[in-house]
Amino acid sequence: MFTLAACAGSAYQLPQVSDAEVNALEQDFATNDAPLKKYKRSDSHYQKRLTRISNNLLNHVEPLCAVSDYPDCHFEVVYDNSAEVNAYASEGYKVTIFKGLLDYLKNDDEMAAVVAHEIGHHLANHNEETERNATTGALVSGVLTAVVLGAANANNPYYSSFNQQQDQQAIQDMMQVGYGIGALSYSKEQEKEADLLSAYLLSHAGYNLERAQNLMWVLNKLDGDNGKYRASLLDTHPASPERYIAWQMAQAEIESNSTKLPYPKGQ
Numbered sequence: 001m002f003t004l005a006a007c008a009g010s011a012y013q014l015p016q017v018s019d020a021e022v023n024a025l026e027q028d029f030a031t032n033d034a035p036l037k038k039y040k041r042s043d044s045h046y047q048k049r050l051t052r053i054s055n056n057l058l059n060h061v062e063p064l065c066a067v068s069d070y071p072d073c074h075f076e077v078v079y080d081n082s083a084e085v086n087a088y089a090s091e092g093y094k095v096t097i098f099k100g101l102l103d104y105l106k107n108d109d110e111m112a113a114v115v116a117h118e119i120g121h122h123l124a125n126h127n128e129e130t131e132r133n134a135t136t137g138a139l140v141s142g143v144l145t146a147v148v149l150g151a152a153n154a155n156n157p158y159y160s161s162f163n164q165q166q167d168q169q170a171i172q173d174m175m176q177v178g179y180g181i182g183a184l185s186y187s188k189e190q191e192k193e194a195d196l197l198s199a200y201l202l203s204h205a206g207y208n209l210e211r212a213q214n215l216m217w218v219l220n221k222l223d224g225d226n227g228k229y230r231a232s233l234l235d236t237h238p239a240s241p242e243r244y245i246a247w248q249m250a251q252a253e254i255e256s257n258s259t260k261l262p263y264p265k266g267q
């Protein structure tokens, strides 16, 4: 049998949320039908605001780079003026934030939480982890196809080089499908880790974690509403009531943690 090498796992102690807490909050969310507010702001407003927020975060990210073993502590935050509700981390240092998402955010604390979350994915090397898992998925499905084709043709005297070529193509196609499946999204654990690093970074930069928590409600709301707002952001960064509770727990942890740095796993 094939054993998938799952992601390396979090380097930090992540908040542990119980099913009972998640269920209770899900009911809370379901009964709270306050509509999502959409703000009208210009591109130049966002450009200035995002630059100010990003500079503030990047001025305080050094201790988190050090604890994350991320020696090249360099990030670039880019504003994208399209209406897509999205934000992502790419190229090992780049963070892209879309107007479509900022339109639903109320204050600097929520906006800073989005930027810091994407920086968190970089700090924790999640893109590399996810890519590695995707490649593993591709290799496994390719190998499985090869094994199946091999078995089917083992005793077939009519199996020609033409058949072999077709099989090669089938294997390549399967590997692409495998890649797609593996590359779908960050895991829940990776989301929690990015949120934890984000909460620490926000607290270093002087943002209000309680106000920032509202981002988790907004993401849940965007994810619900019959998919009306459903967007690529929520495909790559799964939203859940769990993240809302974990954020609250991270806030409590930071308040009582004199090092102001996340606790490494196993301590």
Ligand SMILES: [Zn+2]
Pocket (backbone or CB within 6 Å): 117, 121, 186, 190, 191, 194, 236, 237, 238
């Ligand atoms: Zn994420």
